Amino acid sequence: MQKKILVVDDDPRMLSLERTILLQGGFKVETAPDGSQAIEKARTEKFDGIVLDVMMPQMDGYEVARQIKQIESCRGVPIVMVTATTDSRAMGRGFSSGAVVFMNKPFSSNRFLSVIRTVTESGSKESVLPEAPY
Numbered sequence: 001m002q003k004k005i006l007v008v009d010d011d012p013r014m015l016s017l018e019r020t021i022l023l024q025g026g027f028k029v030e031t032a033p034d035g036s037q038a039i040e041k042a043r044t045e046k047f048d049g050i051v052l053d054v055m056m057p058q059m060d061g062y063e064v065a066r067q068i069k070q071i072e073s074c075r076g077v078p079i080v081m082v083t084a085t086t087d088s089r090a091m092g093r094g095f096s097s098g099a100v101v102f103m104n105k106p107f108s109s110n111r112f113l114s115v116i117r118t119v120t121e122s123g124s125k126e127s128v129l130p131e132a133p134y
Helices: 012-024 035-044 061-069 088-097 109-122
Strands: 004-008 028-032 049-053 079-083 099-104
Touching (some): 004 012, 004 035, 012 028, 012 049, 035 049, 035 061, 049 061, 061 079, 061 088, 079 088, 079 109, 088 099, 099 109
Parallel strands (some): 004 049, 049 079, 079 099
């Protein structure tokens, strides 16, 4: 059975890139261009994983993750946060918001796909070691 991933990013190019990588990797993919739409989709659909950009207008990824994790059906869904920020505090905020992996942009397609496969296959609910930039 195909795993279903929600990809959330306000940058249409990044959203398209991540969607394409995941589709080529055999995943079903839904997208959302902002936090509000992501939260609505999380309330109404079932996902096996969520890829969430940190820096977005109106509502940042940390707040989106916190709100998604309060949805009963999403508590066990692994969240992978992706960001271009180099702020060392961002990683801690990501984990405390509910992320299990924190990846820096840019990243390779192979590494991105490997991380998504790992968290969706293991059903990881706990934070894992942070990703190094690739």
